[in-house]
Amino acid sequence: MQTTSYVIEQQLQHRSVRKFLETPVPDAQLEAIIGAAQRASTSSSLQVWSVIAVRDADRKQRIADALGGFAYISTAPVFLVWVADFARNAHIIESQGGDPENPRFIENTLIGALDSGIAAEKALLAAESLGLGGVYVGGVRNNPAAISAELGLPKHVFPLVGMSIGTPDPTEGTCLKPRLPLGGVLHHERYDADAWRDAVPQHEVDYREYYEGQGVPDRSWSRTVKGRLGTLKGMHGRHTMRDSLRAQGFDAE
Ligand SMILES: Cc1cc2nc3c(=O)[nH]c(=O)nc-3n(C[C@H](O)[C@H](O)[C@H](O)COP(=O)(O)O)c2cc1C
Structure with a gap:
């Protein structure tokens, strides 16, 4: 019985990379x-995503x-x-x-987010398999209006998440960040409401050790969970997302 493969090995090496060498990512690599x-699989073959690759230094700085x-x-x-993109399909419908x-x-908003996220992760894994690294940037949703204006996003296109890609700078020195023990997330047959009770204290220990190793x-x-999900401040201004979505034509209630 096979329980590992080069793909699984690659996935198990994932860590976010936030410090890059200046080495460019050539078009051929980006296209691969x-x-x-x-x-990636795509709901009903709709392919409701696009991705905008930004290399221009001034534009990257303005976005940052x-x-x-x-x-x-x-x-x-x-x-x-990575953007949820219903503009293409809207034109196709109108042309008929x-x-x-x-x-x-809202179902279609969910499809846009799901398909984009699935494709984005496939891209990150592909990049990692080429020796590159990257980090997702949910921060694009801190200011969807500015991103939409900077990238010229039309109606029915919404910026979901960014992703910095490049050659990892080895001086960054991050290690694999721990995850909850598997038993905390893998349920069999029916949802086990207590599955997390043993997993959380163990993860607390692992998480603390990881950050101590990073000098923090x-x-x-x-506390991180509470700060992010238990306070309005933790929303980083994204509690107005319904308005941001509406501004780009995603006007589901
Ligand atoms: C949807 C999404 C959005 C994220 N946004 C950010 C971000 O804005 N800034 C950042 O530094 N990391 C961001 N991350 C990276 C997470 O912080 C990181 O994946 C997590 O801490 C686990 O660390 P690891 O990827 O190194 O294992 C994001 C990750 C995901 C999946």
């Missing part, structure tokens, strides 16, 4: 990465500034912005005399 992402000044955007050789209702329903003492996963 996005081509691999395009093979609009989101809070993150150097891992401005210093990445390429910054990808139809009324593009697509983004009006007294980091707590439970």
Whole structure:
């Protein structure tokens, strides 16, 4: 019985990379990465995503500034912005005399987010398999209006997540960040509401040790969860997402 493969080994090596060498990511590599992402499964073959590759230094800097000044955007050789894209399909429907209702329903917003996320992860894995590294940047949703204006996103296109890609700078020195023990997330047959009870204390220990190893003492996963999900401040301004979606034509209630 096979329980490992080169793909699984690659996945188990994932760590976010936020510090890059100046080595460019050539078009041929970018196209290989996005081509691999395009093979991802896609709901009903709708292919409701696009990705914008930003290399221009001034544009990367403006994007970084609009989101809070993150150097891992401005210093990445390429910054990808993954967008839910219903504009293509809206045109296809209109060209047949139809009324593009697509983004009006929350189900289709979910499809846009799911398909984009699945493709984005395939792209990151492909990049990692080529010796590159990267980090997702949910921070694009801190300021969807600025990103939409900077990238010229039309109606029915929404920026979901960014991704800095490049050659990892070995001086960054991050290690694999721990995850919850498997028993905390893998349920059999029916949802086990207590599955996490043993997993969380163990993860608390692992998480603390990881950050101590990174020179950051007294980091707590439970406190991180509370700060991110238990306070309005933790939303980083994204509590107005419904308005941001509506501004791009995703007007589901
Ligand atoms: C959808 C998504 C959005 C993210 N946004 C950010 C971000 O804005 N800034 C950042 O530094 N890391 C971001 N990350 C990376 C996570 O912080 C990282 O994956 C997590 O801490 C686990 O670390 P690892 O990827 O090194 O294992 C994001 C990850 C995901 C999946």
